[in-house]
């Protein structure tokens with residue numbers, strides 16, 4: 379491998395790559411020697427041509443490769459931090475057969491390092507340009523044993539199955555039956571799954587005819603395209619204030635919510651810690667009916683129509699003509715330095731704020747840690763579970779989020 383010297387002649391690819399591996403270890407994204415060694419071996423800059431070396435080797439950077447006509451990212455080289463986290467969760471061993479859904483080349487090269495000469499990597503993409511890029515870069519970097527295929531991964535890759543591991547690198551709303559069918563008996567799927575408007579990478583092992591989680595974490599991925607694509611329902615309450623609804627059964631009265639938005643906002647505090655917003659959000663979204671995500675733009679916040687937490691998207695509890703969403707304020711008595719609370723609007727604002735605050739206290743008392751939820755995927759053929767707020771009905775099956 380040739381290292382490239384930058385204009386100022388100080389940093390070269392090898393130096394930056396070593397620094398990237400150190401940072402991945404320090405952050406805890408690389409936990410095993412084997413994953414760290416893969417990152418130390420593969421020349422990432424060969425898969426990100428046109429990017430400055432420092433950008434190619436930044437742990438949190440995902441260079442964009444392709445956008446659609448509206449500017450939506452269709453393909454990127456995922457950030458090293460997320461790739462390392464998902465590779466660790468996949469627990470890939472030498473000799474395994476692995477399928478990567480969504481190509482780019484770099485992650486497939488890391489997989490090739492992990493499975494070694496006795497294993498095999500198939501990487502598939504729906505986009506011919508991306509397949510061509512990945513093939514070219516993998517060959518240039520010396521990973522010509524990786525099979526790069528043009529296909530919609532919704533149907534899997536029957537010819538190369540069964541797989542010990544399936545690593546999905548696009549945000550999928552569901553789990554196509556082919557992925558479960560083509561997984562070895564003791565196989566594992568690591569998939570960024572969309573759950574109530576947010577995405578979690580989930581490491582799933584087989585569990586009867588379905589899957590059971592072994593770990594999960596927050597992530598952001600480009601959308602899964604093709605036959606398995608899914609359009610989320612969004613409802614605009616007012617300019618710059620939008621609800622994202624991932625529950626077909628959740629009915630919203632837009633006019634009533636618009637009126638509520640213009641009523642005075644109440645603010646109530648839970649007395650419970652605000653911490654790990656992603657973990658807390660998953661709990662809120664899966665522990666009460668009527669939960670969705672509330673998003674607002676800066677202008678709506680500047681007009682004081684809505685409070686700041688909505689800027690990044692926040693779980694919102696909707697009931698008829700009223701709604702409530704999460705607040706946070708500094709509080710030195712809390713372990714994180716912050717206390718959680720609620721903003722609420724509408725005629726039933728007090729009641730909703732009390733229900734929301736109760737959920738915040740329950741999370742803080744019982745689940746204030748990473749990975750507290752257990753996530754199951756039941757294919758359609760399995761007995762349907764009784765409806766509850768932790769049940770998320772998909773096209774091919776059901777996701778069941780429980781809090782043991």
Ligand SMILES: C[S@@+](CC[C@H](N)C(=O)[O-])C[C@H]1O[C@@H](n2cnc3c(N)ncnc32)[C@H](O)[C@@H]1O
Pocket residue numbers: 452453454455456478479480481482483484485486502503504505508529530531532547548599600601602603604605606
């Ligand atoms: C984040 S990129 C993949 C990054 C890559 N794994 C890497 O090495 O960093 C996601 C890719 O998924 C692909 N994709 C989306 N939907 C797909 C589908 N149904 N089947 C196969 N590939 C798909 C996109 O074309 C895109 O290139």
